[in-house]
Amino acid sequence: xxxxxxxDVVCFRAERIVFEGLNFALEPGxxxxxxxxxxxxxxxxxRLMAGLSRPLxxxxxxNDTDIAxxxxxxxxxxxxxxxxxxxxxxxxxxxxxxxxxxxxxxxDTAGAVAEALERLGIGHLAxxxxxxxxxxxxxxxxxxxxxxxxxxLWLLDEPQTALDSQASRSLDAAIADHRQQxxxxxxxxxxxxxxxxxxxxxxGDFQAQGNAESTGWAA
Amino acid sequence: xxxFVLVIRRDLHLAFRQGFESLMVVAFFVIAVLLFPLxxxxxTNILARILPGVIxxxxxxxxxxxxxxxxxxDYEDGSLELLALQPVALEVMVMxxxxxxxxxxxxxxxxxxxxxxxxxxxxxxxxxxxxxxxVIGTPSLSLIGAIGAALILGSxxxxxxxxxxxxxxxxxxxxxxxxxxxAVLGGFSAKPQxxxxxxxxxxxxxxxxxxxxxxxxxxxx
Numbered sequence: 001x002x003x004x005x006x007x008d009v010v011c012f013r014a015e016r017i018v019f020e021g022l023n024f025a026l027e028p029g030x031x032x033x034x035x036x037x038x039x040x041x042x043x044x045x046x047r048l049m050a051g052l053s054r055p056l057x058x059x060x061x062x063n064d065t066d067i068a069x070x071x072x073x074x075x076x077x078x079x080x081x082x083x084x085x086x087x088x089x090x091x092x093x094x095x096x097x098x099x100x101x102x103x104x105x106x107x108d109t110a111g112a113v114a115e116a117l118e119r120l121g122i123g124h125l126a127x128x129x130x131x132x133x134x135x136x137x138x139x140x141x142x143x144x145x146x147x148x149x150x151x152x153l154w155l156l157d158e159p160q161t162a163l164d165s166q167a168s169r170s171l172d173a174a175i176a177d178h179r180q181q182x183x184x185x186x187x188x189x190x191x192x193x194x195x196x197x198x199x200x201x202x203x204g205d206f207q208a209q210g211n212a213e214s215t216g217w218a219a
Numbered sequence: 220x221x222x223f224v225l226v227i228r229r230d231l232h233l234a235f236r237q238g239f240e241s242l243m244v245v246a247f248f249v250i251a252v253l254l255f256p257l258x259x260x261x262x263t264n265i266l267a268r269i270l271p272g273v274i275x276x277x278x279x280x281x282x283x284x285x286x287x288x289x290x291x292x293d294y295e296d297g298s299l300e301l302l303a304l305q306p307v308a309l310e311v312m313v314m315x316x317x318x319x320x321x322x323x324x325x326x327x328x329x330x331x332x333x334x335x336x337x338x339x340x341x342x343x344x345x346x347x348x349x350x351x352x353x354v355i356g357t358p359s360l361s362l363i364g365a366i367g368a369a370l371i372l373g374s375x376x377x378x379x380x381x382x383x384x385x386x387x388x389x390x391x392x393x394x395x396x397x398x399x400x401x402a403v404l405g406g407f408s409a410k411p412q413x414x415x416x417x418x419x420x421x422x423x424x425x426x427x428x429x430x431x432x433x434x435x436x437x438x439x440x
Binding site: 050051052053072073075076078080082083084085086087088090091095099100102103104105 | 222225226229232233236237293296297298300301303304305306307308439440
């Protein structure tokens with residue numbers, strides 16, 4: 001059975017320890033809801049999980065294999081949605097998504113893109129160039145990217161940013177479907193709504209002792 | 220389709236949609252070369268003497284102009300992070316982007332250079348040496364430049380920093396590229412210079428994508 005785990009993870013960033021002694025475990029169908037104040041390390045943890053940065057100590061493992069051992073193999077396991085929405089202004093929405101689907105070895109890219117756009121309610125935007133999109137529409141395109149190719153784990157960094165309530169519901173439905181099929185989700189969010197029976201993980205509980213005094217940063 | 224081909228196709232697609240960026244590089248190259256007869260004077264023997272060097276220096280500057288954008292736009296809109304998170308090695312991604320960069324800037328320079336050479340009264344036997352040196356030399360320029368383009372990500376005034384980082388590394392290509400043409404014009408064989416240029420390219424091919432990918436990882440930490 002697929003397992004995504006973190007053991008005693010310490011995150012070091014901008015000359016301070018952001019959090020330490022953090023453990024988590026995810027199994028198929030599971031979801032993890034990251035909570036915590038601004039600057040408590042929610043985005044940093046998601047970046048660690050994606051392998052964009054490395055923990056100072058501790059391990060993050062996929063099926064008990066450290067993800068740092070083979071980053072390219074780990075990349076196949078997940079989709080990452082960060083703060084930025086990488087939509088190229090000169091390409092149409094469909095062209096933008098077709099590239100990301102194809103690079104994940106998706107066979108029928110056109111079909112996959114059309115279906116993903118429909119599910120997020122932006123099917124009518126398929127032939128619109130990226131430069132004409134609003135912030136919320138770009139966010140929907142970025143989320144549609146996640147649906148164009150299957151991956152076990154979704155790492156979503158505040159995915160509701162700029163979404164209207166209808167799009168939020170589409171996202172919730174997509175996440176529910178994904179978990180139904182044995183997918184896993186890690187999501188940071190300020191909104192209360194969203195994941196049903198997700199395990200909360202409050203990063204405030206893992207703040208380093210004496211952080212503020214030793215480095216002069218506000219805790 | 221492999222990730223390598225997909226990234227090349229994407230970058231070419233973007234370059235053509237953005238339109239005239241590669242044409243502007245060629246225009247810069249042509250104008251820079253044409254400034255020399257105006258500055259130095261139209262004596263054909265002086266022009267013929269300095270022309271190989273002038274063409275190479277202008278080619279270095281033109282290729283460097285477009286380098287700043289190699290990773291910058293992808294870095295700013297978050298595409299670079301996502302490219303790094305695909306099941307394709309980042310080194311392969313860098314190689315693909317460099318290849319696309321060379322196809323949109325290096326190739327047009329190679330096409331434009333002989334026309335300029337004829338315009339500036341270069342003897343015909345120098346032309347093939349100039350073409351051969353550019354064909355072997357310009358890929359090295361794109362490769363070496365990729366390291367600099369990756370290192371400047373996240374810094375302000377990146378363009379000036381880029382030229383400080385990259386231009387010194389271009390010197391070997393400049394020396395052997397220009398002297399290949401000089402040799403032929405002087406009645407010698409250009410073979411040694413072309414072989415050294417090939418050697419530089421063979422060294423740059425594995426080293427530069429590796430170093431560029433390392434710099435990109437650093438910028439995304």
